[in-house]
Amino acid sequence: xxxxxxxxEKRKYLIEGEKGKWEVVIGLEVHAQVSSNSKLFSxxxxxxxxxxxTQVSLVDSAFPGMLPVIxxxxxxxxxxxxxxxxxxxNSYSVFDRKNYFYADLPQGxxxxxxxxxxxxxxxxxxxxxxxxxxxxxxxxxxEQDAGKxxxxxxxxxxxxxxxxxxxALMEIxxxxxxxxxxxxxxxxxxxxxxxxxxxxxxxxxxxGSLRADVNVSVRKEGNKELGTRCExxxxxxxxxxxxxxxxxxxxxxxxxxxxxxxxxxxxxxDTKKNETRSMRSKEDAHDYRYFPDPDLLPxxxxxxxxxxxxxxxxxxxxxxxxxxxxxxxxxxYEANVLVSEKEISYYFEEVVKTSDIKLxxxxxxxxxxxxxxxxxISISQSPVTAKKMAQxxxxxxxxxVSGRTAxxxxxxMKESGEEPSKIIESKGLQQKxxxxxxxxxxxxxxxxxxxxxxxxxxxxxxxxxxFVGQVMKISGGKANPQLANQILKDKLKx
Amino acid sequence: MADLTKKSLTEIVSLIKKKEIKSxxxxxxxxxxxxxxxxxxSLITNCNEHAAKKAKNFDKxxxxxxxxxxxxxxxxxLFCTKGVKTTAGSKMLDNFIPNYESTITKxxxxxxxxxxxxxxxDEYAMGSSNxxxxxxxxxxxxxxxxxxxxxxxxxxxxxxxxxxxxxxxTDTGGSIRQPASFTGTVGLKPTYGLCSRWGIVAFASSLDQxxxxxxxxxxxxxxxxxxxxxxxxxxxxxxxxxxNYSKNLTSxxxxxxxxxxxxxxxxxxxxEIDKLWENxxxxxxxxxxxxxxxxxxxxxxxLPTYYIVAPAEASSNLARYDGVKYGFRSNKxxxxxxxxxxxxxxxxGDEVKRRxxxxxYVLSSGYYDAYYIKAQKVRQLIKDDFDDSFKxxxxxxxxxxPSAAFKIGEKKNDPISMYLNDIFTVPVNLAGIPAISxxxxxxxxxxxxxxxxxxxxxxxxxLLNIAFAAEKKINFKQNLNRWWEK
Numbered sequence: 001x002x003x004x005x006x007x008x009e010k011r012k013y014l015i016e017g018e019k020g021k022w023e024v025v026i027g028l029e030v031h032a033q034v035s036s037n038s039k040l041f042s043x044x045x046x047x048x049x050x051x052x053x054t055q056v057s058l059v060d061s062a063f064p065g066m067l068p069v070i071x072x073x074x075x076x077x078x079x080x081x082x083x084x085x086x087x088x089x090n091s092y093s094v095f096d097r098k099n100y101f102y103a104d105l106p107q108g109x110x111x112x113x114x115x116x117x118x119x120x121x122x123x124x125x126x127x128x129x130x131x132x133x134x135x136x137x138x139x140x141x142x143e144q145d146a147g148k149x150x151x152x153x154x155x156x157x158x159x160x161x162x163x164x165x166x167x168a169l170m171e172i173x174x175x176x177x178x179x180x181x182x183x184x185x186x187x188x189x190x191x192x193x194x195x196x197x198x199x200x201x202x203x204x205x206x207x208g209s210l211r212a213d214v215n216v217s218v219r220k221e222g223n224k225e226l227g228t229r230c231e232x233x234x235x236x237x238x239x240x241x242x243x244x245x246x247x248x249x250x251x252x253x254x255x256x257x258x259x260x261x262x263x264x265x266x267x268x269x270d271t272k273k274n275e276t277r278s279m280r281s282k283e284d285a286h287d288y289r290y291f292p293d294p295d296l297l298p299x300x301x302x303x304x305x306x307x308x309x310x311x312x313x314x315x316x317x318x319x320x321x322x323x324x325x326x327x328x329x330x331x332x333y334e335a336n337v338l339v340s341e342k343e344i345s346y347y348f349e350e351v352v353k354t355s356d357i358k359l360x361x362x363x364x365x366x367x368x369x370x371x372x373x374x375x376x377i378s379i380s381q382s383p384v385t386a387k388k389m390a391q392x393x394x395x396x397x398x399x400x401v402s403g404r405t406a407x408x409x410x411x412x413m414k415e416s417g418e419e420p421s422k423i424i425e426s427k428g429l430q431q432k433x434x435x436x437x438x439x440x441x442x443x444x445x446x447x448x449x450x451x452x453x454x455x456x457x458x459x460x461x462x463x464x465x466x467f468v469g470q471v472m473k474i475s476g477g478k479a480n481p482q483l484a485n486q487i488l489k490d491k492l493k494x
Numbered sequence: 495m496a497d498l499t500k501k502s503l504t505e506i507v508s509l510i511k512k513k514e515i516k517s518x519x520x521x522x523x524x525x526x527x528x529x530x531x532x533x534x535x536s537l538i539t540n541c542n543e544h545a546a547k548k549a550k551n552f553d554k555x556x557x558x559x560x561x562x563x564x565x566x567x568x569x570x571x572l573f574c575t576k577g578v579k580t581t582a583g584s585k586m587l588d589n590f591i592p593n594y595e596s597t598i599t600k601x602x603x604x605x606x607x608x609x610x611x612x613x614x615x616d617e618y619a620m621g622s623s624n625x626x627x628x629x630x631x632x633x634x635x636x637x638x639x640x641x642x643x644x645x646x647x648x649x650x651x652x653x654x655x656x657x658x659x660x661x662x663x664t665d666t667g668g669s670i671r672q673p674a675s676f677t678g679t680v681g682l683k684p685t686y687g688l689c690s691r692w693g694i695v696a697f698a699s700s701l702d703q704x705x706x707x708x709x710x711x712x713x714x715x716x717x718x719x720x721x722x723x724x725x726x727x728x729x730x731x732x733x734x735x736x737x738n739y740s741k742n743l744t745s746x747x748x749x750x751x752x753x754x755x756x757x758x759x760x761x762x763x764x765x766e767i768d769k770l771w772e773n774x775x776x777x778x779x780x781x782x783x784x785x786x787x788x789x790x791x792x793x794x795x796x797l798p799t800y801y802i803v804a805p806a807e808a809s810s811n812l813a814r815y816d817g818v819k820y821g822f823r824s825n826k827x828x829x830x831x832x833x834x835x836x837x838x839x840x841x842x843g844d845e846v847k848r849r850x851x852x853x854x855y856v857l858s859s860g861y862y863d864a865y866y867i868k869a870q871k872v873r874q875l876i877k878d879d880f881d882d883s884f885k886x887x888x889x890x891x892x893x894x895x896p897s898a899a900f901k902i903g904e905k906k907n908d909p910i911s912m913y914l915n916d917i918f919t920v921p922v923n924l925a926g927i928p929a930i931s932x933x934x935x936x937x938x939x940x941x942x943x944x945x946x947x948x949x950x951x952x953x954x955x956x957l958l959n960i961a962f963a964a965e966k967k968i969n970f971k972q973n974l975n976r977w978w979e980k
Binding site for chain 2: 058061062063064065066067068069070097099101102103106107108109158160287289290291293294295296297
């Protein structure tokens with residue numbers, strides 16, 4: 001049932017045109033950099049941020065007589081990713097040359113896979129607010145990245161940095177199953193999460209490890225035929241993808257409604273002006289003259305290799321979600337949130353290993369996430385480590401501090417990363433949980449407020465709150481509320 | 495001692511090993527001959543000083559347990575040599591000095607040899623007469639103003655003229671065997687993948703193969719032994735154990751079956767070639783082999799197939815020569831596209847441009863299926879023809895070329911007639927199998943003619959043995975008047 005919203009309640013993303021409602025059809029070609037120390041066909045390092053042209057071998061710079069040799073680790077990473085996408089792994093695949101001239105493409109061709117990719121059809125399940133949706137994967141293939149042309153260093157010259165030249169990319173092509181900017185957001189995040197779980201792509205969009213070509217077309221609501229699409233090249237953040245889609249869909253609707261047609265073309269998204277612009281038309285499209293690279297033999301994968309990788313796959317988000325629901329009695333929503341990133345799921349499991357599940361999930365999804373958002377950091381960068389969070393949760397469940405005091409403790413923890421026990425001790429925040437001590441306080445209150453005790457006993461139940469308040473006041477807010485309640489109730493009965 | 499430079503490689507090696515001569519003595523003699531190269535123009539770069547120094551060093555501390563102890567060798571200028579200009583016969587690489595050494599030359603140096611010079615060749619190995627080189631024509635020592643063949647024309651010429659005791663070439667469609675045939679020398683194209691392509695300027699990757707060019711079959715075995723071997727840097731290299739071709743060389747070929755393909759008898763082939771072929775059959779028969787008529791029905795499609803596959807690959811392989819990174823860059827033009835256009839227009843010669851155009855055309859959308867895909871299918875049929883034949887025979891005997899050496903300029907403006915020169919050699923490259931050309935006679939002008947023996951995959955030893963047996967009976971004598979020294 002690929003491409004269909006599974007729930008009955010459909011909340012479709014539609015564009016209100018002047019002449020009716022339009023659906024948007026989106027397909028993504030994601031370029032994900034393979035996590036690998038060396039490049040796809042050479043031993044050069046792939047480390048990000050090195051000085052320009054310091055990670056370039058003779059192969060990467062296409063010196064005469066140089067030959068590519070496949071990096072087997074990258075092959076394994078592609079297989080792993082394919083398995084993570086529930087996709088068919090092709091035991092036979094071919095590397096082709098995609099021929100075009102550009103200054104940052106030293107060979108004059110990119111080695112890619114054209115007719116026979118390493119991974120075939122697969123799928124990704126998205127968890128959307130109104131249910132799940134399955135997005136089809138068309139294929140995944142391996143290819144080399146090009147270098148980088150730098151046009152703004154000099155008014156009349158272009159500089160070329162070949163550090164990226166030859167770095168392994170996985171191009172992951174979706175079917176045109178996405179129908180809103182929100183779904184694109186969910187798709188990219190899910191894809192990224194799967195690859196991060198697998199360790200096959202770090203998904204770091206700032207460093208260009210993940211970028212996408214976005215195919216957009218529109219059609220009248222309910223229409224089954226696909227409209228003419230435009231491809232928006234090389235968009236490098238989810239936000240920009242969404243902005244580009246909104247702009248592009250609107251542009252297409254306006255064109256169609258004014259009786260014009262859409263030219264199938266390649267467009268660029270200008271992030272400053274928030275608009276897409278034509279880059280080249282179909283007529284100007286490159287003829288890439290693909291043909292099998294004669295320097296490389298076709299790739300024949302051992303069944304054993306594939307099986308071995310399959311056996312050693314880590315638990316993936318969907319499986320982990322099921323397990324979390326079962327083992328920790330989480331709701332689907334909670335489980336989704338907690339498995340969305342590998343690090344979050346590890347954090348959660350680390351905390352609940354020793355501590356109360358309900359308190360833990362609320363603290364993580366509540367105060368902790370709020371603090372991460374506020375500081376714009378990831379969970380692994382949080383000063384509140386899983387161990388410290390577990391301590392805090394434990395101090396609540398064992399009655400050392402109240403939930404309210406714990407918030408006070410957390411405020412300090414999130415800045416300093418100090419251990420909660422130390423904060424509680426140094427600030428004297430422990431609850432008064434000694435029954436004798438509380439009894440003394442309560443006795444004193446009851447003696448000093450005999451009139452109120454009488455009124456309570458004669459039926460004025462609301463006065464119970466007054467007594468609790470007095471206990472808190474006198475204990476400086478540190479009285480264990482449950483214990484205080486219990487003692488109060490006992491004493492007032494008598 | 496008679497002129498050492500006329501001796502075979504095997505003889506020189508043996509004399510050095512027996513300490514009867516020194517490397518320096520031999521090397522200086524070859525350097526002396528190289529100094530007379532002007533008219534032949536077989537060298538692009540001489541490495542006289544380097545060679546003299548290496549020879550001296552060898553003699554100071556000789557190691558005799560190698561295959562090529564103290565042997566100076568000039569190589570085709572398609573092999574990248576560390577610190578020595580490597581041009582591929584093109585203006586495009588006129589200033590290119592690699593900082594790396596090709597696997598094949600490294601293998602030779604590891605066996606005790608050293609570089610004597612870089613030999614002229616057709617530009618990017620595209621040509622059958624060495625007339626496309628940016629560094630000028632090469633002449634055949636056989637006669638003034640005749641071509642030495644190509645593309646390894648400089649190699650063949652230098653070898654025949656005793657400028658180097660042995661040499662190496664590359665063979666994409668006949669570039670070793672055809673010049674060997676034209677110059678009365680021995681040339682072997684090994685099985686595709688036997689010799690590493692790493693560090694050789696690429697022409698057509700699925701066809702290119704380096705091989706030895708020598709004065710005798712024995713030398714050829716020795717050289718192949720030194721060159722061949724698995725190279726993990728070349729993904730198409732065959733991973734197999736090294737063989738001792740020279741040690742296992744024998745002229746005993748009793749009982750071997752030799753196929754004679756009827757399709758190689760082409761219209762208009764000179765009578766001398768027919769006679770040569772007949773003589774070859776007779777000789778092998780006398781040596782105890784059995785002659786069997788066979789058919790390679792798809793032979794007639796080999797040349798058109800080759801002229802689709804090779805240019806297609808070349809058009810892509812030569813894209814890297816764009817003026818951006820190394821080599822020639824035109825100073826004309828105001829933007830990237832103009833820089834590309836001017837660089838490639840000025841840097842490449844006509845034949846290279848012709849093949850880039852053909853290759854680009856056959857790969858372009860709309861034509862790809864009709865040309866490239868079809869050519870790949872025919873290529874498989876041609877390979878199947880050979881596979882079928884080798885179920886019946888051990889080797890196949892054909893002429894190496896449809897004619898002897900021709901005059902410079904004779905075919906320069908007629909590419910089709912030039913391409914026809916490779917009609918007997920091209921099928922072998924398409925099939926990826928080995929073949930050797932040995933001198934077998936002469937034509938009316940007394941120009942050498944070669945016979946080709948084709949073997950099955952990795953059957954080089956058997957090929958060498960048959961060639962060795964034939965060589966003994968043919969007893970070809972090179973008879974040069976050394977006109978170029980006058």
